[in-house]
Amino acid sequence: MIIREQDMKNETDIDIEQAADFLDLSPSRFSELLDKKLIRQNWDQYNNLFRFTNHISDIDTGSVLLDHNGSFELVKGFPKIRRAMLLEPAIQANFSDNSTVVVEEKMNGYNVRILNYKGKLIALTRSGHVCPYSTERAQNLLNKCFFEEYPDIVVYGEMAGPENPYVRKDIYEIDSLDFFVFDMRRKNDGGALPVSERRTLAEKYGFRQVEIFGEFSIPEAASKIKNIIKNLGDKGHEGVIIKDPNMVLQPIKYTSSESNCADLQHAFKFYNEAGRDYIFSRVVREGFQSAEWNESEEELMERCLRLGESILRPMRKSIEEVQDGARIADDSRIRVKDKKVIDEFKSYLERLGLDVVFSPAIKVGDEYIVDIKKINNSTSDKTLGIIKGQLWS
Ligand code: ATP
Ligand code: MG
Numbered sequence: 001m002i003i004r005e006q007d008m009k010n011e012t013d014i015d016i017e018q019a020a021d022f023l024d025l026s027p028s029r030f031s032e033l034l035d036k037k038l039i040r041q042n043w044d045q046y047n048n049l050f051r052f053t054n055h056i057s058d059i060d061t062g063s064v065l066l067d068h069n070g071s072f073e074l075v076k077g078f079p080k081i082r083r084a085m086l087l088e089p090a091i092q093a094n095f096s097d098n099s100t101v102v103v104e105e106k107m108n109g110y111n112v113r114i115l116n117y118k119g120k121l122i123a124l125t126r127s128g129h130v131c132p133y134s135t136e137r138a139q140n141l142l143n144k145c146f147f148e149e150y151p152d153i154v155v156y157g158e159m160a161g162p163e164n165p166y167v168r169k170d171i172y173e174i175d176s177l178d179f180f181v182f183d184m185r186r187k188n189d190g191g192a193l194p195v196s197e198r199r200t201l202a203e204k205y206g207f208r209q210v211e212i213f214g215e216f217s218i219p220e221a222a223s224k225i226k227n228i229i230k231n232l233g234d235k236g237h238e239g240v241i242i243k244d245p246n247m248v249l250q251p252i253k254y255t256s257s258e259s260n261c262a263d264l265q266h267a268f269k270f271y272n273e274a275g276r277d278y279i280f281s282r283v284v285r286e287g288f289q290s291a292e293w294n295e296s297e298e299e300l301m302e303r304c305l306r307l308g309e310s311i312l313r314p315m316r317k318s319i320e321e322v323q324d325g326a327r328i329a330d331d332s333r334i335r336v337k338d339k340k341v342i343d344e345f346k347s348y349l350e351r352l353g354l355d356v357v358f359s360p361a362i363k364v365g366d367e368y369i370v371d372i373k374k375i376n377n378s379t380s381d382k383t384l385g386i387i388k389g390q391l392w393s
Helices: 016-023 027-035 087-094 132-141 145-149 195-204 218-234 257-269 276-292 297-323 340-351 377-387
Strands: 039-041 049-052 064-068 071-075 100-106 110-117 120-125 153-160 178-186 212-217 239-243 252-255 329-336 356-358 362-364 367-375
Touching (some): 016 071, 027 039, 087 218, 087 252, 100 218, 100 252, 110 132, 120 132, 132 329, 132 340, 145 153, 178 195, 212 218, 218 239, 218 252, 257 276, 257 297, 297 377, 329 340
Antiparallel strands (some): 039 049, 049 064, 100 212, 100 239, 110 120, 110 153, 153 178, 239 252, 329 367, 356 367, 362 367
């Protein structure tokens, strides 16, 4: 039987008074948030975790309250990173109080937070769910000593690589999936460690980290980043995050044209489902980048071709596939050591409302590989309708 999260109720024995006091809310407000599912209880062995499904007071969406039988901890959600459309003025405007910025690679995978929970590492997704696959991977990838020695610190990073059920990317010379640290924050207040302190700690404990390209003075940063972005783009990599070395000011992000176009390519494969804002914002980025970099006619033509191809080719392919009787699906793969994680992960995805087909597990060495198909009915049905003569609207 498939259990869907939307049908579940909070059946909590959390001490409302104490939890409310910890969060600086009134008990009635806390109860109301539970009733309205703005704070939601996790299930099974993680039912002591409560996830914020909305921004409440100064607590971001995706934050998680841990209830240790009456004493509490808060793991803050990962804050939104705003985007520079033009590098030069955005850096000037956002970091005017600084003399330098640090530039790190923005890796393209999915965001997870790792912490020690009841003696085991767990991985929280951006929304604050405990993902069984990421949790199993984190347990195999990370040195637990760090979390025992620094119980107040949560490690934030990107899970990236081809064996990735959320954002499958084969651009990093990774065979399966790896975890790249990009942030460490204290529990409760969410304060971030300065970049150099975080990098030193990560190095000491043998964590892989996102690449650092350097620390640049404000006047030189935009032109340095332009070169970095061009090199990243050539490799199909995503872009950079520009950070205050002390991590007091909010970071900003900036991406390569190749990555914007790769997003469009994926979006147009599922043209009937992709959000209009998602698509539109990526096209607008191309306009600003081309203008800021004062491109020659030849460079502009290259950009036009890249952009156009990323829109048209995947759409035509989807249409032809449906004409040939297929249904459009998003394929991914996972690799686990512990076979029972496969079923746990499947029911987790179903609980979140996804329609997935898992292939039988294949044993490779001491691990199991499973192929996953996420069925996209919307684009398949729309295309089939049009093939049968349906009008667009
Ligand atoms: P946001 O709400 O921050 O805009 P988004 O879901 O739209 O997030 P992105 O456009 O991918 O995501 O940009 C932010 C994400 O980039 C972060 O959530 C994080 O997972 C990822 N990331 C990759 N590398 C880094 C890095 N070096 N520093 C910070 N974040 C990074
Ligand atoms: Mg991302």
